[in-house]
Amino acid sequence: xxxxxxxxxxxxxxxxxxxxxxxxxxxxxxxxxxxxxxxxxxxxxxxxxxxxxxxxxxxxxxxxxxxxxxxxxxxxxxxxxxxxxxxxxxxxxxxxxxxxxxxxxxxxxxxxxxxxxxxx
Numbered sequence: 001x002x003x004x005x006x007x008x009x010x011x012x013x014x015x016x017x018x019x020x021x022x023x024x025x026x027x028x029x030x031x032x033x034x035x036x037x038x039x040x041x042x043x044x045x046x047x048x049x050x051x052x053x054x055x056x057x058x059x060x061x062x063x064x065x066x067x068x069x070x071x072x073x074x075x076x077x078x079x080x081x082x083x084x085x086x087x088x089x090x091x092x093x094x095x096x097x098x099x100x101x102x103x104x105x106x107x108x109x110x111x112x113x114x115x116x117x118x119x120x
Contacts, residue, residue: 031076032103036112038071038086046116047071051087056080057100079105086114093117 034054040046050067054077063082065075084098095117103109 029078030105032079032105032107032109033074033076034082034101034103034109034112035072035074036110036114037073038067038114038116040071040116040118042118043116052114053085053087054082054101055085057083077103079103079107084112084114086116088116091119 038047038050038052047067048069048071050071050073052065052067052073052075054063054065054075055061056063056078058080063075063077065073067073080103082101082103084101086094088094093116095115096113098112098114101109101112
């Protein structure tokens with residue numbers, strides 16, 4: 001009798017979990033992905049290992065990533081809207097303005113491009 005209840009309980013859990021994973025259903029805790037690149041026209045080696053901070057516009061929680069040796073980056077974050085901040089070096093300025101970036105659970109935002117202005 002006890003074994004039947006245990007099997008029945010496990011079966012209910014499996015069926016419920018399978019229903020949650022149905023095609024097109026997003027699990028709320030599933031992260032989204034933000035990717036892009038940092039470029040600096042005319043500045044050699046200016047894009048490697050650059051720190052980029054994504055701050056959740058609602059909670060203020062910060063998520064940090066770094067560029068690879070050619071300036072590309074990818075980060076997984078919870079669903080939400082993020083302020084984007086590239087850590088600048090002395091004398092640098094941004095050549096473009098980046099609006100907040102929105103990402104959905106399981107979604108990909110793949111065109112976040114940050115451009116460092118060439119010093120005059």
